[in-house]
Amino acid sequence: MLIVEDLYVKYYTRRGTVSAVSGVSFTMQKGEMLAVVGESGSGKSTLALTIMRLLPRNAVVERGRILLDGIDVLKLSEDEMRRIRGSKVSMVLQDPFTTLDPLRRVIDQFIEFLMEHGLDRRSAEKLALEALESVGIPKTLAYSYPHQLSGGQKQRVAIAMAIALKPSLVIADEPTTALDVVVQKQIMDLIDTIKRGGTSVMLITHDIALAIERADRIMVMYGGEVMEIADKGTIMSRPLHPYTQGLLASIPRLGSDKIPESIPGYPPDLRNPPKGCVFHPRCPYADERCRSIKPQLIEVEKGHWVKCHRVVKA
Amino acid sequence: MNINPYTGIGLAIILAFVLMALLADIIAPYSPTEASGNVLEPPSIHHIMGTDNLGRDVFSRIVFGSRTILMVVFLAVAISGALGTILGLLTGYVGGAIDRVISFIMDSIYAFPSLILAIALSVALGPNPLNAAIAIALTYVPTYFRMIRGQVLSIKSEGFVEMAKALGLPTTRIIFRHIFPHLIPTLAVVFSMNSADAVLTEAALSFLGLTVQPPTPDWGFDLYKGRGFILAGAWWMLAFPGGMITLLAIGFALLSEGISQSHAVKSFE
Ligand SMILES: Nc1ncnc2c1ncn2[C@@H]1O[C@H](COP(=O)(O)OP(=O)(O)OP(=O)(O)O)[C@@H](O)[C@H]1O
Ligand SMILES: [Mg+2]
Numbered sequence: 001m002l003i004v005e006d007l008y009v010k011y012y013t014r015r016g017t018v019s020a021v022s023g024v025s026f027t028m029q030k031g032e033m034l035a036v037v038g039e040s041g042s043g044k045s046t047l048a049l050t051i052m053r054l055l056p057r058n059a060v061v062e063r064g065r066i067l068l069d070g071i072d073v074l075k076l077s078e079d080e081m082r083r084i085r086g087s088k089v090s091m092v093l094q095d096p097f098t099t100l101d102p103l104r105r106v107i108d109q110f111i112e113f114l115m116e117h118g119l120d121r122r123s124a125e126k127l128a129l130e131a132l133e134s135v136g137i138p139k140t141l142a143y144s145y146p147h148q149l150s151g152g153q154k155q156r157v158a159i160a161m162a163i164a165l166k167p168s169l170v171i172a173d174e175p176t177t178a179l180d181v182v183v184q185k186q187i188m189d190l191i192d193t194i195k196r197g198g199t200s201v202m203l204i205t206h207d208i209a210l211a212i213e214r215a216d217r218i219m220v221m222y223g224g225e226v227m228e229i230a231d232k233g234t235i236m237s238r239p240l241h242p243y244t245q246g247l248l249a250s251i252p253r254l255g256s257d258k259i260p261e262s263i264p265g266y267p268p269d270l271r272n273p274p275k276g277c278v279f280h281p282r283c284p285y286a287d288e289r290c291r292s293i294k295p296q297l298i299e300v301e302k303g304h305w306v307k308c309h310r311v312v313k314a
Numbered sequence: 315m316n317i318n319p320y321t322g323i324g325l326a327i328i329l330a331f332v333l334m335a336l337l338a339d340i341i342a343p344y345s346p347t348e349a350s351g352n353v354l355e356p357p358s359i360h361h362i363m364g365t366d367n368l369g370r371d372v373f374s375r376i377v378f379g380s381r382t383i384l385m386v387v388f389l390a391v392a393i394s395g396a397l398g399t400i401l402g403l404l405t406g407y408v409g410g411a412i413d414r415v416i417s418f419i420m421d422s423i424y425a426f427p428s429l430i431l432a433i434a435l436s437v438a439l440g441p442n443p444l445n446a447a448i449a450i451a452l453t454y455v456p457t458y459f460r461m462i463r464g465q466v467l468s469i470k471s472e473g474f475v476e477m478a479k480a481l482g483l484p485t486t487r488i489i490f491r492h493i494f495p496h497l498i499p500t501l502a503v504v505f506s507m508n509s510a511d512a513v514l515t516e517a518a519l520s521f522l523g524l525t526v527q528p529p530t531p532d533w534g535f536d537l538y539k540g541r542g543f544i545l546a547g548a549w550w551m552l553a554f555p556g557g558m559i560t561l562l563a564i565g566f567a568l569l570s571e572g573i574s575q576s577h578a579v580k581s582f583e
Contacts, residue, residue, distance in 0.1 A: 057410060095473050
């Protein structure tokens with residue numbers, strides 16, 4: 001189980017301070033898939049890297065708490081954190097074409113990783129082969145070099161590594177963006193199966209259609225903040241935040257005459273975020289209050305959180 | 315697998331000299347330090363490279379002299395390679411203030427003309443082969459440092475490094491097992507290029523009397539002595555040590571050219 005409380009992350013750059021994640025709070029249950037949805041620059045990867053404690057040097061976690069199975073992640077020493085990475089929380093990266101070391105065989109990279117987490121060589125090799133088998137990578141491919149694998153197969157290897165030690169949480173940051181459509185579906189089917197072992201999956205995507213198709217719950221982010229969280233059914237039937245509504249309206253629908261509408265305007269400059277609600281410059285309903293006062297994230301009904309002045313608690 | 319002709323010829327030259335150094339006792343017909351003929355004998359069947367002003371066999375001095383130059387060159391390149399590589403790997407990967415400080419020091423060393431720096435260091439350390447090797451080594455550290463650091467900066471943002479971090483591998487392991495192997499081809503090129511340069515620098519230091527003490531045979535020092543007898547017509551005292559220095563430097567240069575060629579070709583395929 002994952003609890004994130006009031007998280008603030010900033011990047012310090014020569015041209016100013018970027019508020020990449022601001023006041024993000026949410027929880028994830030065991031064995032559920034939460035999709036984190038938002039446009040480019042909304043802070044999704046920053047959130048993932050904060051949980052993994054893999055932020056670049058210029059990033060600072062200003063405030064907040066991250067509890068993973070009761071462990072206060074931000075308080076761990078670097079060494080303690082390293083032991084957790086790959087075993088308790090792991091990550092599937094976006095571009096499978098570069099995630100394997102081209103100079104070493106797949107199996108050797110896998111064994112190295114498992115041995116680093118305390119397995120001896122023989123049981124590491126056994127577990128690696130089992131994990132690869134379970135994602136559809138046969139033994140012959142396991143003993144070959146990465147360039148002999150397709151993009152989809154490489155992503156399968158990455159998933160096998162991510163789940164081999166039965167972590168509580170797997171974060172998949174745009175895991176299918178780099179792949180072609182047919183392979184995307186296979187990889188998403190594979191990611192679906194991760195949940196079965198009780199592992200929670202955080203699926204990061206800018207594609208709300210994919211989120212609706214695959215996730216149990218959806219968290220919508222904008223400008224580094226959470227705009228809305230709800231289970232997928234609620235998001236589809238009763239989206240309350242204008243940004244969520246906009247994202248939903250932008251999904252192209254087969255057999256519909258309506259042209260999907262994209263949200264007008266541009267994402268905010270996080271070096272200098274707008275006053276009041278971050279979304280107000282693009283919001284069709286924005287009024288004086290939205291321009292001056294930042295709304296709170298409130299639970300309007302059980303499990304349905306929204307950050308918008310127009311929404312009043314039921 | 316085809317061996318690049320440059321690599322082949324370069325390696326052949328270097329190996330020939332290495333064998334010469336290893337088997338000097340067998341190859342050299344006479345003692346390098348004792349007279350074995352008349353003074354300034356021109357090349358003949360008895361003394362194929364003639365004799366020097368003290369009647370010593372020039373060929374035997376060349377054979378034994380290869381030991382000095384090869385030892386100094388290999389030692390210098392090994393020290394600078396190891397030091398520059400380790401510093402480049404660590405600071406390139408870790409970044410931050412350490413990186414800025416070490417980069418500044420390296421750039422300062424690099425800004426000096428390396429020969430002058432090597433001479434100054436040898437004078438300061440005292441003239442003997444080990445100090446010459448250290449002096450040469452220090453002038454080359456920045457070459458390795460800059461090359462390695464630059465490559466580390468680009469490799470550390472590769473997906474497989476991110477992945478290794480996400481899998482919880484320790485930093486030292488990532489640096490030495492995941493990043494370092496990718497640098498070996500470039501390292502080999504710089505290694506041989508530097509060796510070519512080190513041959514000439516060693517010769518220059520010897521020429522100035524900053525490596526061995528007489529009567530130890532040494533190409534650079536013999537070249538210096540030979541200079542004094544050129545007017546007496548003893549061209550062999552100058553030509554053979556000079557020729558050997560040039561040949562050895564060419565050997566390393568060919569090797570580096572060959573490696574960089576076949577590496578470039580490979581990355582195009
Ligand atoms: N290393 C960094 N230094 C400075 N700013 C950064 C850095 N990484 C990200 N940012 C900024 O932080 C903000 C959030 O970026 P982040 O990568 O988390 O967004 P994202 O939602 O993952 O976007 P995408 O969909 O493009 O992956 C952006 O404004 C981005 O420009
Ligand atoms: Mg991202």
